[in-house]
Amino acid sequence: QKEVEQNSGPLSVPEGAIASLNCTxxxxxxxxxxxxxxxxxxSPELIMSIYSNGDKEDGRFTAQLNxxxxxxxxxxxxxxxxxSATYLCAVNSIKAAGNKLTFGGGTRVLxxx
Amino acid sequence: DVKVxxxxxxxxxxxxxxxxxxxxxxxxxxxxxxxxxDPGLGLRLxxxxxxxxxxxxxDIPEGYSVSREKKERFSLILESASTNQTSMYLCASSLGxxxxxxxxxxxxxxxxx
Numbered sequence: 383q384k385e386v387e388q389n390s391g392p393l394s395v396p397e398g399a400i401a402s403l404n405c406t407x408x409x410x411x412x413x414x415x416x417x418x419x420x421x422x423x424x425s426p427e428l429i430m431s432i433y434s435n436g437d438k439e440d441g442r443f444t445a446q447l448n449x450x451x452x453x454x455x456x457x458x459x460x461x462x463x464x465x466s467a468t469y470l471c472a473v474n475s476i477k478a479a480g481n482k483l484t485f486g487g488g489t490r491v492l493x494x495x
Numbered sequence: 496d497v498k499v500x501x502x503x504x505x506x507x508x509x510x511x512x513x514x515x516x517x518x519x520x521x522x523x524x525x526x527x528x529x530x531x532x533d534p535g536l537g538l539r540l541x542x543x544x545x546x547x548x549x550x551x552x553x554d555i556p557e558g559y560s561v562s563r564e565k566k567e568r569f570s571l572i573l574e575s576a577s578t579n580q581t582s583m584y585l586c587a588s589s590l591g592x593x594x595x596x597x598x599x600x601x602x603x604x605x606x607x608x
Contacts, residue, residue, distance in 0.1 A: 416596065425585055425599040426538075470538065472597075482528075482553075483597055487537040 385409060386473050388486035395493050401458040403489045405471030408452070414474035415447055415454045420488065421467045429469075430456065461493045498522070499600035501586050507606045514573040516603050518586030524598075525591035527569035529553075529561065531582040532602075538585070544569055545591075576607045 386407045395401040403417075414433055418426035430445040432438045432454065438445045444457040454473075458465055471486040502517035518527065528543040530553075540553030542561040550561050558580060562570045569588075573580055583604050587597040 425602045427599070428596050431596060482540065482543060482551075484540075485538040487535075 384486075385484045386471055386486035388469075388471050388489045390487055391490040391492075393489055393491045395458075395461045395491065397461060397463060397493055397495050399461055401461045401465065401491055401493070403456040403458075403469050403471075403491070404453060405455065405473075405486050406453045407471075407473045407484075409473065409475050409484075410449075410452065411475045412449075412452075412473045415445070416472040416474075416483070417443075417445060417454075417456045418470040418472060418485075419467045420470060426470055458491070461491075463493045463495055466491060466493045499586060499588055499598050501584075501600040501603050503603050504601060505604050505606075507608065508573075508576050509608050510577060512573075512576045512607075514576050514605065514607075516571040516573075516584055516586075516605070518569045518571070518588075518600055519567055520569075520588040520598070521567065522588070522590075522598075523566065524588040525566075526589045526595075526597075527563065528587040528589075528597065529559075529569065529571045530585045530587065531555070532585060533582050541571065578607050581605060581607045 417430040420426040432445040432447045442459045446455045468488040468490045470488045472483040499520045529541040530538045544550045544563040560572045585602045586600040589595040589597045
């Protein structure tokens with residue numbers, strides 16, 4: 383079992399719709415959760431971080447964390463063509479020295495006009 | 496803004512050459528990381544460092560070494576480049592706590608012929 387799993391996609395979403403991305407993780411000691419966006423040929427950039435159970439909203443993005451079920455999700459509301467990218471879920475464990483993150487394989491999102 | 500820079504965007508080397516990839520961050524971050532990213536395999540951690548002269552192996556350290564002589568600089572060394580080390584190499588840094596975001600450099604696309 384991979385430590386952090388994501389559906390590779392592509393997730394095809396009409397412009398203006400909600401894109402829903404899911405991520406599951408295996409380490410119950412995980413404490414910090416991050417969503418990165420990566421455009422083709424570019425490096426990952428942080429869009430959301432979440433540390434507590436529940437929802438966290440930032441503009442059109444909402445991250446949801448459920449530690450009991452070991453999943454974290456990302457919702458993108460009013461999806462735009464500029465949201466077309468690969469979204470990487472990353473998880474940090476306090477057991478890991480030096481703030482080591484484990485990344486999922488990423489979900490490719492395509493927003494169609 | 497945090498700035499992480501990498502010495503080259505594109506690099507072409509020959510099999511057997513010694514290759515140096517340099518990474519510099521300007522935010523006094525404690526932690527620095529080297530990843531490689533390959534299609535279908537995602538981001539994989541090669542080495543990381545949580546202090547000057549300290550290093551820890553990541554998930555795929557074979558064929559690589561690192562050097563951190565100064566806090567702001569983290570070098571990845573390919574002792575004898577091989578074709579299977581053709582990849583995108585990404586450097587990242589973070590402040591120090593496990594809740595802290597990792598910030599990525601622009602990446603180096605290395606081709607080994």
